[in-house]
Amino acid sequence: MFRPLELFIGLRYTRAKRRNHFISFISLVSMAGIALGVTALIVVISVMNGFDNELRTRILGMVSHATISSVDGSMSDWSGAQKKAEANPHVLGAAPFIEREGMLQAERVSGAIVRGVLPDQEPKVSEVHHKMKAGKLEDLVAGGYGIVLGRELSYKLGVDVGDQVVVYAPEIRATPVGAVPRLKRFTVVGIFEIGMEEYDAGLAIVHLADAQRLYQTDGPDGLRLKLDDLFKAFSVARSLSQELGNFYRVRDWMQGHANFFKAIAMEKRVMFMILSLIVAVAAFNLVSTLVMLVQDKQADIAILRTLGASPRSIMGVFMVQGVVVGVIGIALGTFFGVLLATNLEAIVKYIEKTFEISVLPSDVYYISDLPSDMHWDDVGLIALLGFVFSLLATLYPAWRAARTQPAAALRYE
Incomplete structure (x- = not known):
C-alpha cells in the first residue's frame, strides 16, 4: 500500500522504542501537558458559559426582553398596543x-x-x-x-x-x-x-x-414583552416601533444590560487567551523533544539524504512525529475535557457530599451551584488551537533536521 515517505518514516519513529529513554519521557510529558491544557481550557470555558447562561436566565427572568412605553407618559389605551404586539410572531406574551x-x-x-x-x-x-x-x-x-x-x-x-x-x-x-x-x-x-x-x-x-x-x-407606564428569541430583541423592537407609530417608544433588554453581558463576554475571551498560554507552553515542550530527537537521529538523517531524500522530506518526517504527539495529547485532552464539562455539577456535588464541604456556599454566593454549559464549537476551536500550536512547535526542529549535512553527520560513524 502506497504511503508518503515522510508519513511512513515519521510514524515508524513514533512507534519505535528509542535508545534514549529521556527523549521518550519528555515526549510523554509534552503529551500530558497538552492534554491537561486542553482539558482545563474546555472545562473553564464551559463553566464561563454556564455562569453566563445562569446570569442571563436570572436577569431576563425579571427583565422584559423588550418594553413599549408611551411618549406622553402613561399608556391609557394599552390594550390596543398589547394586541398589536402579541400579533408579532416573535412575541410570546405582553403584559402592562x-x-x-x-x-x-x-x-x-x-x-x-x-x-x-x-x-x-x-x-x-x-x-x-x-x-x-x-x-x-x-x-x-x-x-x-x-x-x-x-x-x-x-x-x-x-x-x-x-x-x-x-x-x-x-x-x-x-x-x-x-x-x-x-x-x-x-x-x-x-x-x-x-x-x-x-x-x-x-x-x-x-x-x-x-x-x-x-x-x-x-x-x-407601558407593556413588557417576552420574545421567542431574546437575541432578536433589537429587530423586533425596531419592527414594533415602526408599526405602532411615533406615539410609542420601544426599548429592548440589550440597551439596559448590554454593558453587563459585554463584560462577561470580555472576561470569557481574556480567560480563553490566558489558558491558551498553558496549551502553548505544553505544545512548545515539543521543541526540546524534537531537537534532542534530531540530534539522536543524525546518522539516520544522513543516510536518508545520501539515498536521495530531499531536505523537505526530512523536514516532513519530524513534523509528522511532532504532530502525532500533539494530536494524541489533544485527543486525550478533548476526551477528558468533554467528560468533565458534561459531568461537572455531579462531580462537584459528590465532592461536597464526600468531604462535607461547600464549594460555593449559598449564604455567600447567589449562584451556589457550579454551572457548566459545553458548546461543541468551543471544543472544536480549542482542539484546532492546540493543533496549530503543536504544528508551530515542530517547525524549528524539523528545519534543523533538514539542514543536516550527510558528510558531517557520518564523519565519526
Whole structure:
C-alpha cells in the first residue's frame, strides 16, 4: 500500500522504542501537558458559559426582553398596543406594568423599585411566579393593597408575610397642614427570591391598580414583552416601533444590560487567551523533544539524504512525529475535557457530599451551584488551537533536521 515517505518514516519513529529513554519521557510529558491544557481550557470555558447562561436566565427572568412605553407618559389605551404586539410572531406574551421608585418603611427603611403588575398576565413575561418562597403572586388583589417583596428586601425591612409596610411615593401633595408625601400602607402577601441582589434586595411588586392609585397615573407606564428569541430583541423592537407609530417608544433588554453581558463576554475571551498560554507552553515542550530527537537521529538523517531524500522530506518526517504527539495529547485532552464539562455539577456535588464541604456556599454566593454549559464549537476551536500550536512547535526542529549535512553527520560513524 502506497504511503508518503515522510508519513511512513515519521510514524515508524513514533512507534519505535528509542535508545534514549529521556527523549521518550519528555515526549510523554509534552503529551500530558497538552492534554491537561486542553482539558482545563474546555472545562473553564464551559463553566464561563454556564455562569453566563445562569446570569442571563436570572436577569431576563425579571427583565422584559423588550418594553413599549408611551411618549406622553402613561399608556391609557394599552390594550390596543398589547394586541398589536402579541400579533408579532416573535412575541410570546405582553403584559402592562408600572415601575417607579419608592421608599418602604417597616421596622427599618429601605428604598426600592415598586412595580405594578396584573397577576394573571405577569407570568407571560416573567418568572417571578416560579420564584415565590412564601405566598403567591395571585394573592395581589386590586384594592387589597398587598405587596410581594424580594427576600433580601424583606430582611432589610424586618418583615414577613402578614406584616405591614408603608410605601412612600417620591411626590408631594398639598394639604391644609402643608405639603406631605403620598403614602399607603400595604400588607406583605408574598416573598420571592430570584438569586440576583439587584432584584431580591431592591424590588417590590404590587397590583397594577394599587400602583396607579399610589402614583396617581391614568394607566400603566407601558407593556413588557417576552420574545421567542431574546437575541432578536433589537429587530423586533425596531419592527414594533415602526408599526405602532411615533406615539410609542420601544426599548429592548440589550440597551439596559448590554454593558453587563459585554463584560462577561470580555472576561470569557481574556480567560480563553490566558489558558491558551498553558496549551502553548505544553505544545512548545515539543521543541526540546524534537531537537534532542534530531540530534539522536543524525546518522539516520544522513543516510536518508545520501539515498536521495530531499531536505523537505526530512523536514516532513519530524513534523509528522511532532504532530502525532500533539494530536494524541489533544485527543486525550478533548476526551477528558468533554467528560468533565458534561459531568461537572455531579462531580462537584459528590465532592461536597464526600468531604462535607461547600464549594460555593449559598449564604455567600447567589449562584451556589457550579454551572457548566459545553458548546461543541468551543471544543472544536480549542482542539484546532492546540493543533496549530503543536504544528508551530515542530517547525524549528524539523528545519534543523533538514539542514543536516550527510558528510558531517557520518564523519565519526
